[in-house]
Amino acid sequence: MKRAIFATVVLGAVLEHQLQAKLAPKAFEPLPLGTIWPAGWLYDQLQVQTDGVAGHMHEFYPLVANTDWTGGDSYYSYLEEAGSYWFNAMVPNGILMNHTVIKKKSREFLDYVLDNQDFTGWLGPEVGTEKPRYLWGRYPFFFGAIQMVEYHTELTDRVVTALHKFVRLANTMLRNGEGVDKWAETRWEDFVVTLQWLHDKHPRGQEDLLVDTMRRLKWSGTPWEKVFSRDLFPKGPVEQIPNPFGKDLYWHGVNMAEGLKALPATYRFTLNTSDLEAATLSWDLLFKYHGRPSGAFGADELLSGLEANRGSELCLVVEAMFSGSYLYQVIGDLKFADRVERMTYNALPATITSNMWGRQYLQQQNQVAAKNMTPNPFPEDGPESNIFGLEPNYPCCTVNFPQGWPKFITNAFLATPDKKSLVHLYLGPFSARLMLADDNAVSVSVETLYPFGDILNYQIRAEKDFTFYVRIPSWVSGGSLSVNGDAKQRFSPNENGLQKVDLKKGATTLVLEVPAEITVGMYPRLSSSPNVVVDCQMAEYRPHGSVALHRGPLNYAFDIARTEKVLKVNPDEPYAVDLEYDPAGVWEYAIDPSQLSFHYNPPEGNVLPSPVFDSGKTPMSITATACHIEWPLGGDMFTSNPPKNPECIGENTVITLEPLGATKLRISEFPVFNASKNGVEGATNSRAQVPLKL
Incomplete structure (x- = not known):
């Protein structure tokens, strides 16, 4: 009897140990670099990035430039923040553009780092020095190395x-309470994602060690489930709120953007559905209390609430894009993909010059100047945070922002876990080539x-029958699908927002129409206009009775x-160059959200101008009936909050709104007025409304 009990206990312990070494499957599987390629205007946008500072900083920018591969004190040779960020972005950028020099430089970087790995397993500049060893600076390098493989x-x-050699060392360091500084404490989830890639693809019998390291990273780091809890999450600008953790970096915008990956990553090794619920809550809380119509959230260093004159950091944008892609892959909720697409097509280009040689540290939804602001509206950042230049305020965004477009592209298609079906997640011009299960090319x-x-x-084109899925965004109104010229079918997406299409082997032609209506983020007023949708998912609350306008993924x-x-x-x-922008015209407008019209001018030859994210270059616009109002500045060239119930100081007029990503000075959260109570209504805009083309 005792032997039987002992055997049962041992068997139970073995089974528990085996279970702990397993990871929960993702809802969808990412595809390797080289499977998905940009096309059309999206290829051109990545070309503009490559021709800009991203593709040339290795030539002149001291944080990453180096021609002497003997090492020395070069940042480029080392895994400090700058080199690691640069490598993470340039690996996919160079390969997607087939850029000989960038591919060569990124390979040299990889070779140098691996050639100089310490005998202990350490990777980085601390080899042969007395510098303390902290884990975080390696994490972006790991992402780049994975894509190289x-x-x-x-x-x-x-x-x-x-990587396995480094993991063994990192596990020992964590057991000894070493390697965790303030940045490693908040960004542990990025290492966990790398460990999960090893576990999924190249475990080499080290599943136990990999999962144990994941657990130790979590318990050595920020407790994101508490930070993002309903009771402790800050519901306004954090400079006005006592910090219950005593650590401001828990409320740091970029840390939180990366931290969005923490709970879905935790779920994979705990198998606890409560971690998925907490991950979804994290996303909802962040964007409810700090979200922006651009798709980003507000954090001018620390979380900053909803005000349109507060900032959003460029690093925050690209990290939130990457985290949102991971969240969708693990959980499969449509809201993650929708917001990533919004961020990409609005917040990312809005904070970079059209030629992509200059960028801001912080962008604003209402941004009437880009210059030194003293005093300025950013409590934790400098007065030049919103000028456009090489490295205003901090240099991190210069080396980190180039990951945005390449990783959006590489996450645009996914496979189902059984590898039998393909998913087109992010809509845009692409091509993809891959082998599905059962040798289905x-x-x-x-x-x-x-x-x-x-x-x-x-x-x-497919060698065998298979199922193809296309994401149908929540903002699509109506729309249809046609297969091989057959009659149009209405969309019927599943709970993941995916439209299923069963395809036969051989060649197939699909045509999707994804029309949208203007949506108005207004509260609590309702619109009587039949072509304006109110209170849909896109119509987020804006403070002071102001409104934000969208059509499809674009904020105007x-x-x-x-x-x-x-x-x-x-x-x-x-x-x-560093550039200062001053307003050269009236910007103090209120609009009547019941009088809006959408306009589309098809580009000649169906080819968009380059670069498309520039003033007047996009083919879409919204006209609004507006009036000039008194709207004072809140400081030296930044706006005060949108005035409630403003008085018009001029007759009604018509103003034209462009996609936010094409603007550098802008108003995108408007006060509202009633045009019918302000005398003569504005004239009809002369731009004809025409059906949308390809």
Whole structure:
């Protein structure tokens, strides 16, 4: 009897141990780098990035530039923040653009880091020094190394061996209470994602060690389930709220953007559905209390509430995009994908010059100037945080922002866990080539102007029958699908927001129409206009009775005329300039949200201008009946809050709103007025409304 009891206990312990070493499957599987490629205007946008500072900083920018590979004190040779960020972005950027120099430089970076791995397993500049060893600076490098392996499979053994060696050291360090500084404490989830890639793809019998390291990272780091809890989450600007954790970095915008990955990553090794529920709550709380119509959230260093003159950091945007992609892959909720697309098509281009040689540290929804503001509205950041330049305020965004477009592209298609079906997640112009299960070779080409058009044309070829899914965004109103020229079908998406299409082997043509209506984020007033939708998912509450306008994924803004002044020219690169913008026209407008019209001018030859995110370049606009009001500044060239119930000081007029990403000075959260009570209504805009083309 005792032997039987002992055997039962041992068996139970073994089974529990085996269970702990397993990971929960994702709802969808990402595809390796080299599977998905940009096309059309999206390819051009990545070309603009490559021709800008992102593709040239290795030539002149001291934090990453180096031509001497003997090491020395070069940041580029080391895994400090700058080099690690640069590598993480440039690996996919170089490969997607087939850029010889960038591919060569990123490979040299990888080789240097691996060649200089310490005998203990450590990777980074602390080898052979007395510098303390902290884990975080390696995490972006790991993401870049993973993508190198995905594309250059011949590197697999070398990279995976180095990573496993580092994991053994990291596990020992965590057991000894070492390696965790304030940044490693808040960004532990990025290492966990790397460990899960090893566990899923290249475990080498080390599943127990990998899962144990995941657990130790979680318990050594920020308790994100508490930070994002209903009781403790800050519901306004945090400079006005006592911090219950005593650690401001828990409320740091970029940390929180990365921290959105923590709870779905935790679920994979705990298998607790409560972690998924907490992950969903985290997303909802963040955007309810700090969200922006651009799709980003407000944090001018720390969380800043809903006010339109507070800032959103560029690093925050690209990290939230990446986290949202991971959340969808693990959980499969449509809201994650919808918001990532909003961020990408609004917040990302809005904070970078159209030629992508200059960027802001902070963008504002209502941004009437980009210059030194003293005093300024950013409690934790400097007065030049919203000028456009090489490295205003802090340099991190210069080396980190280039991951945005490449990783959006590489996450645009997914596979189902059984590898039998393909999912088109982010809408836009792409091509994809891959092998599904059962040796089913599939290729997909998507020709579209989306989000600057409502029609997507697919050419699909497959060796065998398979199921294809397309995400139908929540803002689509009506819409249809046609297969091989057959009659149009209405969409019937599943709970993940995916439209299922069963395809036969051979060639298939799909045509999707994804029209949308203007949505108005207004509260509590309702619109009587039949072509305006109110209180849908996109119509988020804005303070002071103000409104924000959307159509499809695009947020619309009044593009303020501006003057430009060059503040500084980099002595080593004349394209790298710091720019100051001042308003050169009236911007103090209220609008009547019941009098809005959407306009579309098809681009010549169905080819968008380059760069498309520039004043007057996009084919879409919204006209609004407006009036001039008194709207004082809140300080030195930043707006005060939108005035409630403003008095008009002029007759009704019509103003034109452009996609926010094409504006650099803007109003995108408007006071409202009733045009019928302000005398003569504005004239009809002369731009004809026409059906949307490809």
